Amino acid sequence: MRHLTRRAALALGAGSAAITLVGWNGGAFATPQAAADDIAKFTGGATPEKGKISIELPEIAENGNTVPLSFAVDAPMTGTDYVSDVLVVAEGNPNPGVATFHFTPLSGKAEAATRIRLATTQNIVVVAKTSGGKFYTGQKLVKVTIGGCGG
Amino acid sequence: MITRREMLQVSAATAALAAGAGGLSRAFAQQRLTQDDLTRFDAVGNVTLLHVTDIHGQLMPVYFREPSVNLGVGAAKGLPPHLTGTDFLTKFGIAPKSAAAYAMTDRDFTALAKSYGKIGGLDRLATVVKQVRAERDGKVLLLDGGDTWQGSLGANSSRGQDMVDCMALLKPDAMTGHWEFTYGEARVQELVKSLDFPFLALNIRDTEWNEPVFDAVKMFEKGGVKIAVLGQAFPYTPVANPRWMMSKWSFGIREEEVRAQVDKARAAGAQLVVLLSHNGFDVDRKLASRVAGIDVILTGHTHDALPEAVTVGKTLLIASGSHGKFVSRLDLDVQGGAVKSYRYKLIPLFADVIKPDAAMTAAVTKARAPYAKELSRVVGHADSLLYRRGNFNGTFDDLICAALLKERDAEIALSPGFRWGTSVLPGAPITVEDIHNATAITYPQVYRLAMTGERLKEILEDVADNLFNPDPYYQQGGDMVRCGGLGYSINVAKPIGQRISGMTHLKAGKPIDPRREYTVAGWASVNEGTQGPNIWDLVERHIASQKTVRVAPNSSVKISGI
Numbered sequence: 001m002r003h004l005t006r007r008a009a010l011a012l013g014a015g016s017a018a019i020t021l022v023g024w025n026g027g028a029f030a031t032p033q034a035a036a037d038d039i040a041k042f043t044g045g046a047t048p049e050k051g052k053i054s055i056e057l058p059e060i061a062e063n064g065n066t067v068p069l070s071f072a073v074d075a076p077m078t079g080t081d082y083v084s085d086v087l088v089v090a091e092g093n094p095n096p097g098v099a100t101f102h103f104t105p106l107s108g109k110a111e112a113a114t115r116i117r118l119a120t121t122q123n124i125v126v127v128a129k130t131s132g133g134k135f136y137t138g139q140k141l142v143k144v145t146i147g148g149c150g151g
Numbered sequence: 152m153i154t155r156r157e158m159l160q161v162s163a164a165t166a167a168l169a170a171g172a173g174g175l176s177r178a179f180a181q182q183r184l185t186q187d188d189l190t191r192f193d194a195v196g197n198v199t200l201l202h203v204t205d206i207h208g209q210l211m212p213v214y215f216r217e218p219s220v221n222l223g224v225g226a227a228k229g230l231p232p233h234l235t236g237t238d239f240l241t242k243f244g245i246a247p248k249s250a251a252a253y254a255m256t257d258r259d260f261t262a263l264a265k266s267y268g269k270i271g272g273l274d275r276l277a278t279v280v281k282q283v284r285a286e287r288d289g290k291v292l293l294l295d296g297g298d299t300w301q302g303s304l305g306a307n308s309s310r311g312q313d314m315v316d317c318m319a320l321l322k323p324d325a326m327t328g329h330w331e332f333t334y335g336e337a338r339v340q341e342l343v344k345s346l347d348f349p350f351l352a353l354n355i356r357d358t359e360w361n362e363p364v365f366d367a368v369k370m371f372e373k374g375g376v377k378i379a380v381l382g383q384a385f386p387y388t389p390v391a392n393p394r395w396m397m398s399k400w401s402f403g404i405r406e407e408e409v410r411a412q413v414d415k416a417r418a419a420g421a422q423l424v425v426l427l428s429h430n431g432f433d434v435d436r437k438l439a440s441r442v443a444g445i446d447v448i449l450t451g452h453t454h455d456a457l458p459e460a461v462t463v464g465k466t467l468l469i470a471s472g473s474h475g476k477f478v479s480r481l482d483l484d485v486q487g488g489a490v491k492s493y494r495y496k497l498i499p500l501f502a503d504v505i506k507p508d509a510a511m512t513a514a515v516t517k518a519r520a521p522y523a524k525e526l527s528r529v530v531g532h533a534d535s536l537l538y539r540r541g542n543f544n545g546t547f548d549d550l551i552c553a554a555l556l557k558e559r560d561a562e563i564a565l566s567p568g569f570r571w572g573t574s575v576l577p578g579a580p581i582t583v584e585d586i587h588n589a590t591a592i593t594y595p596q597v598y599r600l601a602m603t604g605e606r607l608k609e610i611l612e613d614v615a616d617n618l619f620n621p622d623p624y625y626q627q628g629g630d631m632v633r634c635g636g637l638g639y640s641i642n643v644a645k646p647i648g649q650r651i652s653g654m655t656h657l658k659a660g661k662p663i664d665p666r667r668e669y670t671v672a673g674w675a676s677v678n679e680g681t682q683g684p685n686i687w688d689l690v691e692r693h694i695a696s697q698k699t700v701r702v703a704p705n706s707s708v709k710i711s712g713i
Contacts, residue, residue: 058403059624062389068361068401113361121647143625145388146613146676 018102025037035089035096039127042087042100043135051128053138064144072114073128073136074093077103083110085129092122120144152644168450177661184250184267184504190279195494196484197374198423199287201280204296204451205473207330207571208303208591210317210515212269214574215474216538217456219257220645221712225621227433232455232470243458254476254491255456261536262336264576268503271475273317273515274669274686275500275507278298279478280321287482290374296451296471297384297429301330301341302571304587305522310334310448313518315342320511325349325369329385329429329452332397339397342578351427353412354405364400367412370421372434376485379416379424383409385429385452387627389390391617393594395679404434404624413444420487424447432470433623439463447481452628454540460495467493474500474573476500526584530692533581539572539589542618543631543641543710546702547572547589551686552635552694553702555672559599559683562656563607564635565673570628581694584689590674590687597683605665611639616647637663637707644712 039048056070075083082105088098101112107136118124125139201451223233234242236258245251253263254270299318300311325348331339343350343365353367369380374389386404389397392692409426416424426445428435431452439448440463447467456472460481467490471479478498484491519526539545548566555564572589575581610632617627631641640653654663663669674686694700 054407057406060387060627062394062401062403092193141625143616143620145390145608145617147394 012107032091035091035125038089038097039087039125039137042085042127042129046135048127048135048137050137052136053128055124055126055138055140057124057140057142059141060145062141064118064120066115067118067142068113069116069124070128071111071138073110075128075130076112077105077108078111079105080131082107082131083128084131086110086112087127088116089125089127090118090122091125092114092118092120098124115122118144120141162224162338173539186278186503186505189498189501189504190282192283192480192482192496193494194287195492197290197484198376198378198483198485199283199291200447200449200469200483200558201283201291201293201423201483202296202449202469202471202481203293203310203475203477204429204449204471205275205298205454205571206273206295206302206314206475207219207298207308207473208301208314209271209475209588210273210303210305210313210518212272212275212500213474213588214264214269214576214693216260216536216540216574217255217257218541220542221455222542222619222710223433223642224619225623227436227623231457231459232447232453238569242276245458250499250501251458254501255458255472255497260538260574261576262536264574267501268515270477270502270550272502272507272513273321273475274507274509275502275505276478277321277477277511278497278505279500281508283480285327290501291426292324292371292378292380293321293371294425294427294449295326295382296427296449297326297328298451298473298571299326299328301333301591302588303583303591304526305519305687306418307587307591307593308522309518310338310593311342317511317514318517319347320514323348324371325351325380325382325427327382327384327427327429327451329388331393332384332388332400333392333398335687336399340404352381352384353381353400353408354383354386357403358399358401361401364665367408368416370416370419374485376422377420379419379421380425381409381412381416383428383430385424385431385628386434391627391677392628393677393679395547396593397473401584404438405428406438409438410442413442417444421487423447423490423503430482431623431626431628432468433470433626434628436461436463439466439621441466446485447483449479453636456497460493460500465490467495469495471680473499473571526582528583529580530583530586530691531581531697532699533575533579534576534699535577535703537575537578537581537700538573540570541630542568543708544705545572546705547575548633549635549702549705550694550700551589551634551690554690555674556635558669558689558693559597559672561636561672562658562669563602563637563671565610565671566633566635567675568630568632570630570677581700583691586687586690586694591691592675594675594677594681595687596676596681597672597684597686597689598669598676598681599672599683601668602671603668604665606670607637607663608654608665611641611651611654612647615641615643615650619643619650620647631708634707635677638709639707640663640709640711642712643710650712654709654710
């Protein structure tokens with residue numbers, strides 16, 4: 001019955017993935033084009049293939065200031081075949097780049113959990129890069145709503 | 152179809168009423184419709200599920216008019232439960248003016264209400280539950296889909312205690328929740344600890360460590376069948392209701408978690424998997440199409456009453472109505488880990504036909520005693536039918552909006568599109584109980600503030616998208632926010648931002664100016680620290696000043712895209 005708790009997961013995960021966070025610059029709202037540009041920079045212009053990535057995000061955010069996000073990339077994580085980097089972008093944020101996660105075969109799994117801030121209803125796009133230079137992507141729409149009036 | 156035949160039996164028994172239902176006495180209805188008619192069931196298989204949901208604090212029988220407008224969008228367009236009136240009767244082969252037509256539709260409501268009387272009451276429910284348990288000894292599970300502890304003066308005043316005490320006599324096997332959470336985390340935990348059965352919610356986690364707050368699943372053995380019951384609370388409680396009241400708990404549909412729990416239950420030997428859900432019907436229909444291995448979803452939240460099970464692949468979806476009007480009976484023949492056959496009946500609890508259970512009557516009387524005098528106090532009279540349910544407006548809400556405009560000297564009134572709230576017949580007194588049945592919440596303060604026309608449009612668009620987003624996972628299941636002093640057009644088929652047009656300030660007869668500020672009065676704000684009088688006091692004052700209330704049909708919302 002016991003779940004692998006977040007507390008336990010954090011303990012396991014410590015040191016297994018390094019993360020580069022990107023700040024909230026407070027500037028003009030980004031466009032899907034700006035997000036696409038970030039992705040193109042990450043992939044070196046290659047078009048990522050859909051699949052291999054599962055994303056856990058709420059359909060409707062309970063609190064846009066801190067939205068729980070976790071992802072898992074289906075990968076063997078062996079010395080010759082592993083996911084090395086994962087880019088997370090938020091299409092509708094002032095600065096679409098959320099974070100880049102860095103993995104090694106020693107990470108064991110290409111999984112991570114964090115919290116992100118969402119300014120408005122938008123797609124969150126996750127792109128994974130493998131050691132073999134292939135790219136995979138997945139996305140999910142998160143709605144940010146005024147709230148109330150339900151029931 | 153078995154269900155239809157069962158319903159036709161009820162209809163046939165009451166066919167004589169069809170000619171002139173309005174003029175016939177209730178005693179006559181009682182002679183023609185019997186408890187045996189209502190509960191007759193040709194048992195099948197080794198398991199019986201009894202399901203109640205969305206009782207909303209109603210211990211006593213009620214008048215509750217079902218919706219005349221209940222639109223489906225996207226893949227759900229035109230499908231049950233998005234059928235009303237004649238379309239509903241035709242789809243399910245129900246005779247107009249029959250007992251079933253009265254219980255399940257808005258057609259001829261006032262006339263039929265006078266003939267058939269009130270429906271529901273926990274003491275009538277107790278009679279049927281006892282009867283089925285006696286008939287199907289050791290095979291029965293009674294499951295409560297939640298929204299049980301809120302919706303009346305007694306429930307609100309006792310913070311759910313009256314409902315908990317009375318429901319305990321029914322000995323449910325499990326429940327889940329939604330409005331229960333608006334009593335706050337501490338009170339919910341306190342009440343849950345006092346239950347003799349589990350409160351199941353696989354989709355609630357604490358916000359700090361992401362750990363489960365409640366049990367996800369309970370295993371039972373009935374009729375030799377291992378049954379897993381999974382609980383799913385209303386996924387958008389912290390969005391639709393004040394998040395500060397349950398700030399340490401995070402909800403959500405969590406489809407992956409549902410899938411994981413179903414797989415785990417099967418691996419643990421479950422031969423029957425039941426999801427006790429407060430997702431809302433369309434969310435459950437989508438969930439059933441994406442998660443394999445659920446045999447039955449007992450749906451809730453959207454208050455739909457359907458006389459037949461809806462099938463999605465191998466999953467049966469049951470919709471048991473609201474306000475204690477119905478109990479669902481689903482018999483299942485489970486062999487080798489699969490449902491081989493089933494029979495279903497939505498049993499309307501006609502209060503004048505089903506004999507009340509004495510022990511429950513006593514418990515209900517005791518629970519209501521502290522408020523009895525206040526509940527029956529007459530405030531005014533209704534000269535037209537007061538009801539709430541429907542996608543866009545109800546006369547009870549129009550009355551509330553009129554009260555908000557007048558008592559708070561506002562230009563525009565906003566009232567939440569709740570689906571709960573009972574009906575008052577023309578000619579009947581309006582009591583304090585009736586007012587609280589439409590307003591009893593733990594955040595009742597009436598605000599008064601300035602909003603620009605642009606902000607008003609944003610609100611209408613936001614709520615409309617919660618109702619008409621073509622993807623059910625993005626719907627919240629309430630009805631449209633009710634407006635006083637404001638008219639608009641809505642095209643339900645458009646995307647967010649484009650549904651609302653032609654907003655009009657009715658008193659001035661002018662279009663709403665996006666840049667102008669309007670004085671707006673409303674209630675049920677999800678923001679912490681909202682100040683103002685309680686909505687029930689304000690509505691009472693308004694009705695008392697009017698003495699007799701007549702609400703004309705609402706023509707200020709123009710609907711298209713259907």
